[in-house]
Amino acid sequence: MVKWSELKRASDIVLAVWPHYRPLFERWFMQELIDKGELAPIWRERMVPGDNDTVFADHYPDREAAIAAANALNPTLLQALSARSLDPIVKRSLELKIDKALQAKQRLQDEEALMLAEALRRHADDERPDATALKLAPDSERYRQDLAEQLAEMPYLRLAKVGRSNNRWTHALLYLGPDGVWSKPYHAGEKAAQTAERAKIANGFDLSASTHWGKAKAKIRQILLPRANQLLQLASVQRMLAEALARGERVLVSNGIVFWYEPDGGIGWQVKETSSTRESEGATIWKEGTILSTNHGRLVVLPYIKENGEHVRGHTKNGPNDGSALPRHRDHYAEIPFSLYDGDLMIGLFGELPYE
16 A cells, blocks of 8 residues: 655646536545646546555545635635745736636536526426336346436436446446337446536537537527527526616626626626637736727637736637627717626526426
8 A cells, every 4th residue: 555655746836726517436435636847737536645655636526615714725826826835927927827827717617507406497397207218228227226216306307327236236227229128237437437427418408428518508508598598587686787787897707607787778687608719718817907898899809818827808709600800989889887796697597496
């Protein structure tokens, strides 16, 4: 057994931590961002010392406990960076890289949490199958109750990971065939378990879990936009936007959705999507930056900071298949500050929408 004192990693400089979910183990494992000197920092699984010089993976039973642990440790790690004797330019660049890495992790988790919540809502009124009525291959009979419990929560599933005992060797995947029969069990390794986890979102939007995940989520974003427009009809949202406008806020951003106030022509509040340029993908959002809108594009590129510290102003544009965005008259160019709202806001707002 490896001992903590024998690990070379014990002397590495940790810049930040953030948890990620590993479906095979059904637990949240902490990752740590490691300083690699002149190279870009890298994420790796976090190990911690135990009694008698032992080594353990840093893991948690649920997302709340894991994020609380990360939020408690990250300020200490940031203080340690501030105390280091580094060239100010190098130190600032490292701070931006840390901010970028943490933003990317959190934005991804918030987005997928919103998508899962919406998948569940879209099927809230679906009929739940009776456990005894499920059709299974003979070898899958022992998983009948496990599968039925999952379908009671997610009746839309076409792929399920079964055999929940927190023992990786017992996990298996079952596939729903076109004849309505669940397949024989297939051994579930880490990648297969991840695919089954994605099925909880993808299948809820009638998409395959094996579809390229980036393309699947792009499709889901398109599906979510009309739902986001319905938010403007909610009294609670109207009140929130009125209060924001009174504070001088005209652009509110959360989970890829943008509430945008258009003063000209009596348009008022409308919903847009966030987008990015190739340069800005995954970049650090410049929270104090502004958006210069020279057209009426439906996509908003948020201000971002390059790793060299250059601040890039945000702008509006149309998507690749939308045609040219209608230009604004120069007198109506709008340079607008924006506010970032916690990802839980959008998840909560979506929860207020009535079922169709």
